[in-house]
Amino acid sequence: MTNAVWTSGLRKRYRKRTAVDGVSFSVARGEVLGLLGPNGAGKTTVIKMMLGLVRPDAGEVMLLGRPVTDPRARAKVGYLPELFRYQPWLTAKEVLGLHVRLAGADVPERERHDTLGLVGLAERAGDRVGGFSKGMQQRLGLAVALVARPEFVVLDEPTSALDPVGRADVRDILLSLKDRGVAVLLNSHLIGEVERVCDRVVVLDRGRVAASGTLAELLGGRELRLRLEKVTAEAEERLRRAGPLSRDGDLYTVADLEGDLIPDLVADLVELGARVHSVEPGRVSLEDRLLDILGSER
Amino acid sequence: MIVLTFAALTLREAARRKVLRALAVLTVVLLGLSAWGFHTLVTKEFDGALLTSGELRLIASQLLNLVMFGLSLIAALGTAFLAGPTVAGEMESGAALAILARPIRRSTVLTGKWLGLVVFGGGFIALAGLAQFVIVYATTGYWPSDPVTGLALLALQTAVLLTLGLLFSTLISPMASGVVAVGLFGATWIAGVVGGVGRGLGNDSVAAVGSVSQVLLPTDGLWRGAMYAFQDPTALLGFGGPAVKGGFPFLSDAPLTWAYLAWTITWTALVLGLAALLLRRRDL
Numbered sequence A: 001m002t003n004a005v006w007t008s009g010l011r012k013r014y015r016k017r018t019a020v021d022g023v024s025f026s027v028a029r030g031e032v033l034g035l036l037g038p039n040g041a042g043k044t045t046v047i048k049m050m051l052g053l054v055r056p057d058a059g060e061v062m063l064l065g066r067p068v069t070d071p072r073a074r075a076k077v078g079y080l081p082e083l084f085r086y087q088p089w090l091t092a093k094e095v096l097g098l099h100v101r102l103a104g105a106d107v108p109e110r111e112r113h114d115t116l117g118l119v120g121l122a123e124r125a126g127d128r129v130g131g132f133s134k135g136m137q138q139r140l141g142l143a144v145a146l147v148a149r150p151e152f153v154v155l156d157e158p159t160s161a162l163d164p165v166g167r168a169d170v171r172d173i174l175l176s177l178k179d180r181g182v183a184v185l186l187n188s189h190l191i192g193e194v195e196r197v198c199d200r201v202v203v204l205d206r207g208r209v210a211a212s213g214t215l216a217e218l219l220g221g222r223e224l225r226l227r228l229e230k231v232t233a234e235a236e237e238r239l240r241r242a243g244p245l246s247r248d249g250d251l252y253t254v255a256d257l258e259g260d261l262i263p264d265l266v267a268d269l270v271e272l273g274a275r276v277h278s279v280e281p282g283r284v285s286l287e288d289r290l291l292d293i294l295g296s297e298r
Numbered sequence B: 001m002i003v004l005t006f007a008a009l010t011l012r013e014a015a016r017r018k019v020l021r022a023l024a025v026l027t028v029v030l031l032g033l034s035a036w037g038f039h040t041l042v043t044k045e046f047d048g049a050l051l052t053s054g055e056l057r058l059i060a061s062q063l064l065n066l067v068m069f070g071l072s073l074i075a076a077l078g079t080a081f082l083a084g085p086t087v088a089g090e091m092e093s094g095a096a097l098a099i100l101a102r103p104i105r106r107s108t109v110l111t112g113k114w115l116g117l118v119v120f121g122g123g124f125i126a127l128a129g130l131a132q133f134v135i136v137y138a139t140t141g142y143w144p145s146d147p148v149t150g151l152a153l154l155a156l157q158t159a160v161l162l163t164l165g166l167l168f169s170t171l172i173s174p175m176a177s178g179v180v181a182v183g184l185f186g187a188t189w190i191a192g193v194v195g196g197v198g199r200g201l202g203n204d205s206v207a208a209v210g211s212v213s214q215v216l217l218p219t220d221g222l223w224r225g226a227m228y229a230f231q232d233p234t235a236l237l238g239f240g241g242p243a244v245k246g247g248f249p250f251l252s253d254a255p256l257t258w259a260y261l262a263w264t265i266t267w268t269a270l271v272l273g274l275a276a277l278l279l280r281r282r283d284l
Helices: A043-050 A092-103 A109-118 A134-147 A164-179 A191-197 A215-219 A233-242 A259-271 A286-297 B002-016 B019-043 B053-093 B095-100 B106-140 B147-169 B174-201 B204-216 B219-230 B233-239 B241-247 B258-281
Strands: A003-014 A017-028 A032-036 A058-063 A077-080 A152-156 A183-187 A200-205 A208-214 A222-229 A245-248 A251-255 A275-283
Touching (some): A003 A043, A017 A043, A017 A208, A032 A191, A043 A058, A043 A183, A077 A134, A077 B095, A092 B002, A109 A134, A183 A191, A200 A215, A208 A215, A222 A233, A233 A245, A233 A259, A259 A275, B002 B053, B019 B053, B053 B095, B053 B106, B053 B174, B053 B219, B095 B106, B106 B147, B174 B204
Parallel strands (some): A032 A183, A032 A200, A077 A152
Antiparallel strands (some): A003 A017, A245 A251
């Protein structure tokens, strides 16, 4: 599979502070990649270097098959910056018209209007952006990122100013982009959002890649949490045979347990005299895993 | 043509941000006051008599230059303060991020904005200047000796200052860039007056102050060339003296040379090129 973006050894210093230190990763075409990390990890700087907005001190970026230093590399890229602001004296419709022209795309009026509709701004197409709330400006930013039929969309904190309904809308948009085979790079602090839509995750910490991989690779297998009473030695032994066991009071957690083995395990435990109060299959949340990764980095 | 897109966008910004309206109001006030002043000049008796036609032409020349200086100041302030926010402001607010992530060169954006501002400043100078000439003609019967050259030089002066404003706006904050550009414009004008006094008194080292400043920032040299085009040469010859040799800030003693014009155009191209280079290297 060819890459939408490929970065190698990106490095950036701002005076004495190293913002990005040897970051390499790629986003395949049609893939949704989540970029995670604490504040100041260098996520936005990496994104800006990837789009040619910040000059790296070292490293290389190939964007949609061209070096990023060639402006044509950005022809099929849609970008919603973290710090979004659009010309307040223009209407929403005019902002989209401007970006379509700058992208050199041929997008008919109807399609532009549909893009505004997609982000919930169809009714405000003729209003000046200066009168928009922050949330509406962010919705407009999404429309700007999507309007010129991009092949690669970069969303830097796309839901920071949105209400829960707006966040759900963004999730739907991301999933529809994924269905259409558009590559997406998503930088978001809302880990649940990333967990739901991303194929792969790159975790940045202090300017370096701290971890990367698919969600399954990062989160490992599934686990089973059981709240049990009167656990006999035989029952505990049965639990140990099912998988690595940990215990916190009456809460027993069996790691790496396949879902189809759960009914047998529960039946055996009941037979061995244990009283089963709850059985909760699940897996390590991305949030826990992220805290774990960042904790071990420090 | 993306350059024209940005030029049109800059003009639209000026219109929609009510810069045009503010400039129009200021200009109408200035033109109204000048109409009143010129009318008074013609009808009022000085020492019991009206002015002779020669005196009237000389005074009309000076007053016209004074009012045109006011107009050029409005144009310079207006465009310099537009030039700052258009680059530095958009970078500060984040508006530049979405624009510059498009498949366009930063130099294209800068050139487009520059062109829009030049059209804006030049258009203002042409319209307001022409209106002023009509007022002076209607009240005193005086018509400048070479109005087209004069207005073209004032438009060029505006272009020079806004190019400097654009250069600063790639380096410093929007407000600071406008203030520094206008401050330098004022300082060069004062240095030009000092140099003129030096020439009037025959003091070469004082005269050099004006010459050097006019090379470093060509606004004052262009202004003096424009004044020469507005004033009445025959009326000036009759009076002579140090005033005409450059000692008076609203009279000019020589037309603009082609060499100076060529330097001004080179200067503008160099400064715009430097601004494009700085913008290209700037991290957003």
